[in-house]
Amino acid sequence: MPFWWKVSYQKFQQWLQFATAPHREIDSLAVQHNVRLLATLTLIIIPLHIFTALALFTAYGSMAQTGKLTLITIVVTLGIYFLSRTRYGEHTINLFVLEMVLLAIALLYINADAYSAVTAVLPIYIASLFRSIKRLIVTTVVTILSVFALSQILPGDWEQIYGVLTLLIVISAVIIVRSRVQWVLEEQIQQHNEQLKENETRFRAAINAGRSLFILLQVVNNVDDRENDFLIVDANTQIAMHFEQSHEHLIGKSVSKVLPPALLEYLLPQFHQLVNKQLPILYGEFSVEDKWWEYQLVPVGNGLALSLDDITDRKLSEIRQFELQREREQAIILNKFIRDVSHDIMTPLSIINTKAYLAGRSPNQDQRSNHLSQISEQVVRLKDMVEQMLSQSKLHNLQPQDLDIYPINLNDLLEHLIIEFKRDKRYSQRQLVFQASPAPIIHPVDKVRLEVAISNLIDNALQYTPDSGMITVSCQEVDEGISIDVSDEGSGIPIGDVTNIFEPFYRVEEHRPQTAGAGLGLSISKRISELHGGVITAENRSTGGMLFQIYLPFSIETTDSISSDSVNT
Ligand code: ADP
Numbered sequence: 001m002p003f004w005w006k007v008s009y010q011k012f013q014q015w016l017q018f019a020t021a022p023h024r025e026i027d028s029l030a031v032q033h034n035v036r037l038l039a040t041l042t043l044i045i046i047p048l049h050i051f052t053a054l055a056l057f058t059a060y061g062s063m064a065q066t067g068k069l070t071l072i073t074i075v076v077t078l079g080i081y082f083l084s085r086t087r088y089g090e091h092t093i094n095l096f097v098l099e100m101v102l103l104a105i106a107l108l109y110i111n112a113d114a115y116s117a118v119t120a121v122l123p124i125y126i127a128s129l130f131r132s133i134k135r136l137i138v139t140t141v142v143t144i145l146s147v148f149a150l151s152q153i154l155p156g157d158w159e160q161i162y163g164v165l166t167l168l169i170v171i172s173a174v175i176i177v178r179s180r181v182q183w184v185l186e187e188q189i190q191q192h193n194e195q196l197k198e199n200e201t202r203f204r205a206a207i208n209a210g211r212s213l214f215i216l217l218q219v220v221n222n223v224d225d226r227e228n229d230f231l232i233v234d235a236n237t238q239i240a241m242h243f244e245q246s247h248e249h250l251i252g253k254s255v256s257k258v259l260p261p262a263l264l265e266y267l268l269p270q271f272h273q274l275v276n277k278q279l280p281i282l283y284g285e286f287s288v289e290d291k292w293w294e295y296q297l298v299p300v301g302n303g304l305a306l307s308l309d310d311i312t313d314r315k316l317s318e319i320r321q322f323e324l325q326r327e328r329e330q331a332i333i334l335n336k337f338i339r340d341v342s343h344d345i346m347t348p349l350s351i352i353n354t355k356a357y358l359a360g361r362s363p364n365q366d367q368r369s370n371h372l373s374q375i376s377e378q379v380v381r382l383k384d385m386v387e388q389m390l391s392q393s394k395l396h397n398l399q400p401q402d403l404d405i406y407p408i409n410l411n412d413l414l415e416h417l418i419i420e421f422k423r424d425k426r427y428s429q430r431q432l433v434f435q436a437s438p439a440p441i442i443h444p445v446d447k448v449r450l451e452v453a454i455s456n457l458i459d460n461a462l463q464y465t466p467d468s469g470m471i472t473v474s475c476q477e478v479d480e481g482i483s484i485d486v487s488d489e490g491s492g493i494p495i496g497d498v499t500n501i502f503e504p505f506y507r508v509e510e511h512r513p514q515t516a517g518a519g520l521g522l523s524i525s526k527r528i529s530e531l532h533g534g535v536i537t538a539e540n541r542s543t544g545g546m547l548f549q550i551y552l553p554f555s556i557e558t559t560d561s562i563s564s565d566s567v568n569t
Contacts, residue, residue, distance in 0.1 A: 112156030
């Protein structure tokens, strides 16, 4: 389209808008529409009439009756145009329709034939353009009766008048029915539009309320690419503000051009999952870089709606609270430990003190060496306790990559441990049984540390199992990993304590007289299992006694690395 045409067309539209604007006191939308239509029609008709009048006068001379009639019509139409500008614009429509009726009758009067009667359709058609079924019917009846009356009064060529009248009635009926149907449809469309507008307003208010980021996406099937693309169909103001882009700039863009790559890396697979699996909803939390996000996805037509919340503050306060709770629990356990340990340390110390005193005063060499050996026994006990504490502290700071891992046959490792324990005279009355797996189990482990973890379990099992009780150690391949089991026939652990026994310094109250341990053995075993990517569990056996299991997965994914980038869906 040439530029000059575009500018002229715009100018013409502006002028027409101004020239047909209804009076400001008219506030009904329907009346405004009618008045504007009337003004437009008169503006179209006036130049047409001027042209017709000129043509008639040129063809038939200045006395042509139809020419004079057209001149009168121009004046009346101009008057109607100016009246349509007033606040009575609505009533002027009746005048205009009347003018059309009179014009048709005048034409008929001048020509007095059935062909001119056909022009009577014009006022009926004009009346149908305005919204009033009453006006349309009155115009139709008046026009048809006038044509009929004229045919009766005037002499002329009226042979086909009944045929023309029938035609007029049929056309009028069609015009009336068509207008009615059109108005009903238009009303329905208008109602729908209003409903849509209201829904749109509500939708916009809903998505803009609150702090959530909201995007409506449409799936686009890429022909060359196997993966679908997602185009932004709509977004709320929060998205625009968050990613510092204007709302218009976002619409129609691929989501991959708007959301940061770190967010997309997690969200895109979720989009595909929702679409491909046709899920009704998908939601969860995830963390990227130093932020936590909560998302919800729902399918919408050929696309999906994404609602995204930055929950970093909430998450941080949850983590802080969790840490605080942990610290509080640890402080309680530590206090209890200090109470218990000082008692446990005091016992060997007071034995050492007494025995040292007795050894010093004892005249007998045998008695002296007996006291001294008891002193060294207590020193070993104290040394073990301190060593365990040091070992726990070191393990706490250890990372999986610090382990000295190489493949070994676990059957051999266990067999060697069993032989060592069997040598311990304290447990000579217990039966220690090893059930090796039929085939060798070669698995990469830190041999020294795993030995410590398993020794703690076997040592506990021996300690808490009465004489003649049986302790069974076994090793087998299970689901995607290896299970090392230590079961005993001891006293078991009260249900309330089972969940806590892996906590550092935790000891079951009723076992305290039996053991001088620091309550660190199981927490050490747990840490070593986790450093191997495994888990340790404890349960009371139905037949009595405990079953401890260390599970080591074939593929080593350490719990440390899992927790650092864990995601939930
Ligand atoms: P400790 O060095 O005191 O034995 P552990 O961490 O090894 O510390 O064990 C913690 C507590 O768990 C022990 O004090 C004991 O009460 C209980 N316990 C551990 N193993 C067994 C078992 N096989 N049977 C019964 N109780 C056990």
